Amino acid sequence: MGGEATDSDDISRAEYLGDAWLDEDARAAFETESAEGPGLFLAAAGTALVFLTFVLVVAWYLTAPRFGQLWEPLPWVLAGAAVGVVLYLALEYAGVILTVSTGKPILLPLAWQGRLALRFTPIATRMAKPLGKTVDRMVHSFVRVNNAVVESLTGKVAGPVLVLLPRCIQWAECEQPIIEDAEYCKRCGKCPMAELMDIRAGFENVEYYVLTGGRVAADVIKKVRPAAVIGVACERELLAGIELVDEIPVVGIANVRPEGPCLHTQVFIEDFEETLEHFATRKRSG
Numbered sequence: 001m002g003g004e005a006t007d008s009d010d011i012s013r014a015e016y017l018g019d020a021w022l023d024e025d026a027r028a029a030f031e032t033e034s035a036e037g038p039g040l041f042l043a044a045a046g047t048a049l050v051f052l053t054f055v056l057v058v059a060w061y062l063t064a065p066r067f068g069q070l071w072e073p074l075p076w077v078l079a080g081a082a083v084g085v086v087l088y089l090a091l092e093y094a095g096v097i098l099t100v101s102t103g104k105p106i107l108l109p110l111a112w113q114g115r116l117a118l119r120f121t122p123i124a125t126r127m128a129k130p131l132g133k134t135v136d137r138m139v140h141s142f143v144r145v146n147n148a149v150v151e152s153l154t155g156k157v158a159g160p161v162l163v164l165l166p167r168c169i170q171w172a173e174c175e176q177p178i179i180e181d182a183e184y185c186k187r188c189g190k191c192p193m194a195e196l197m198d199i200r201a202g203f204e205n206v207e208y209y210v211l212t213g214g215r216v217a218a219d220v221i222k223k224v225r226p227a228a229v230i231g232v233a234c235e236r237e238l239l240a241g242i243e244l245v246d247e248i249p250v251v252g253i254a255n256v257r258p259e260g261p262c263l264h265t266q267v268f269i270e271d272f273e274e275t276l277e278h279f280a281t282r283k284r285s286g
Ligand code: SF4
Pocket: 170, 171, 174, 175, 176, 178, 184, 185, 186, 187, 188, 189, 190, 191, 192, 193, 194
């Protein structure tokens, strides 16, 4: 999912989107599904914030005398800067918690909220193992937080809603070229595409693209210029996609992998339809 991925950095990172499960460690660690509520990510982010505060206090305590020898007020200038950073992050964190728990964008300017949860993802994913969770569960929790924040900021959109689906959602033996056009799906019911196509038929201005990788996603977003993006993928790809997209609301729906990564993946249809309903307008009946 590539949003404003017009610069070379974004494109080069996007290439990795389709490669999320290529390494052996990732395959060995796979779970059929990694469902996790927003609490895990919020707990990890809060712990990281407390730890950062502790580190800054200790660092200040150890270095203040030396800085004081250079210039007497310097330790207090540094202390003020550190307090400012911690307060800023704490304010963001409080904003995310309030938004997730109320569904309303509380406390922070709108422009911040779409991205700020991302600030905590690098440390939160590192904390997954010590907390006895897989990285996928931590990322699943982050995606739930992201979705809550994005949906609190965005309702029905005027432009197209772009739905990005992974190729592995298609029945492996199906020869319909749905990568070229989802309309080629004959709705035989052997994979979730049939139900997804039925759902799309009930909404206005929704476009489906079945993707082979991240570079394609970036190209599709540039072509469609969507007002909102819904990505269906594994947690690793969703995180990479959410990181890539700026300015366009993007939410993720983690897939289910009963046969392992990248084969016959499933999607919770009700979750998908609910998410689509949030952004897209239903066609009027009659
Ligand atoms: S539902 Fe569509 S994509 Fe899935 S196997 Fe049938 S024809 Fe192929």
